[in-house]
Amino acid sequence: MKIGIISNNYEGPVAKALEQVYKALTGGEIERISMAEFQPQYVSQKSLDALLIEGRNNSDEGFAIAVRRNTPDTTKICYFRIYHTSSSQELQEHNIHVLNILDGDLREKFTNWMGGS
Amino acid sequence: MTEQILRLDILVVEDTEKHQSSAQEQFKDHTLTIAKNYEEGEKLLKASYHVLLTDLMMPKGGRKTMGPEGMKYIFDLLPFGFPLAFLAAKIRIPYIGIVTDINHHNHPISAAIDPISGTYWKESSEYLYRINDSKLGIFHAPFNKDGQKDWNKVLEVLLK
Numbered sequence: 001m002k003i004g005i006i007s008n009n010y011e012g013p014v015a016k017a018l019e020q021v022y023k024a025l026t027g028g029e030i031e032r033i034s035m036a037e038f039q040p041q042y043v044s045q046k047s048l049d050a051l052l053i054e055g056r057n058n059s060d061e062g063f064a065i066a067v068r069r070n071t072p073d074t075t076k077i078c079y080f081r082i083y084h085t086s087s088s089q090e091l092q093e094h095n096i097h098v099l100n101i102l103d104g105d106l107r108e109k110f111t112n113w114m115g116g117s
Numbered sequence: 118m119t120e121q122i123l124r125l126d127i128l129v130v131e132d133t134e135k136h137q138s139s140a141q142e143q144f145k146d147h148t149l150t151i152a153k154n155y156e157e158g159e160k161l162l163k164a165s166y167h168v169l170l171t172d173l174m175m176p177k178g179g180r181k182t183m184g185p186e187g188m189k190y191i192f193d194l195l196p197f198g199f200p201l202a203f204l205a206a207k208i209r210i211p212y213i214g215i216v217t218d219i220n221h222h223n224h225p226i227s228a229a230i231d232p233i234s235g236t237y238w239k240e241s242s243e244y245l246y247r248i249n250d251s252k253l254g255i256f257h258a259p260f261n262k263d264g265q266k267d268w269n270k271v272l273e274v275l276l277k
Contacts (some may be wrong), residue, residue: 036180039191059180062188072191 001114002029003045006038006067009055014082014101015056022052025111035063040070050076050114056083061091068094084095124148129202129213130158130171130266136218140170154178155197162204168275169205170268173217173228174200196226206248210264212275213253216267221257230255242277 003022006017012033019030031046035053042048051071053064064079071077078097079088088098097113099106129140130152139150150166156178158171164168176193177183183191198215219227232253233242239252246253254275259267 011258037220058185059188062185063180063191065189066192069189 001026001049003050003052004031004033004048005052006033006035010034018052018080019091021110043071043075045074052078052080055081064091065094066095070095125167126165127168128158128161128166132172132175139261140268155161156181158201164208166210167211169200170209170214170216171198171269173215202253206251206253209250211251214253214256214271214275216256216266216271218258218260
């Protein structure tokens, strides 16, 4: 599985942690994509199976929904957030999986998401 | 006698690669700038251009002024050709064309421009408009044999 990690800050701890968790769990290939540069067509151009979006604020939630609306339904999307800034209901209604970095069972949740449909 | 070629400064705003390519091929004798989305086009648009040729539907291309609600639509193809055309008229770019490749059976906005564009390709001045000092045309695109937009044909109609 090839995953795209979309972040505004690759030097920050969250993006780095995401990469490490993903590599440890799956050993799969990672494509780093800046949030400002991302285009929906990258999913097919770079043969991405899933997208992991680092969410930092409400605007990033809107961004995640825009990504969902413009990528194939088969592309798995996970919104990985640091803070509980708002309800995750709307994201989930758009079939976006939500993970919180402060969740204690993050590893299990991440694995379930990766393995689920 | 050598024919004098008019060298124009042209801005094309177009998000589809094959139509960008035809602009590059057809406007070799002009000074061409290509913008790939609305925000790039808006940023590049300045009064020194002689011609703006813009696609109708394109993505916004950035996050400028967008809040959480607006962010949801930043990748959608929206009819940004109209605000770009009016912005060009505001700064008095002489020749402006909105050119769509979308068949009117395939999108409501394409069908909606039928009455103001003459439906399919027509070399008629009936569908040219004057705004400020600018001449604006709205076109269902003519195509070359490779299915690319024939920008030159549009330009010829505008310059007549």
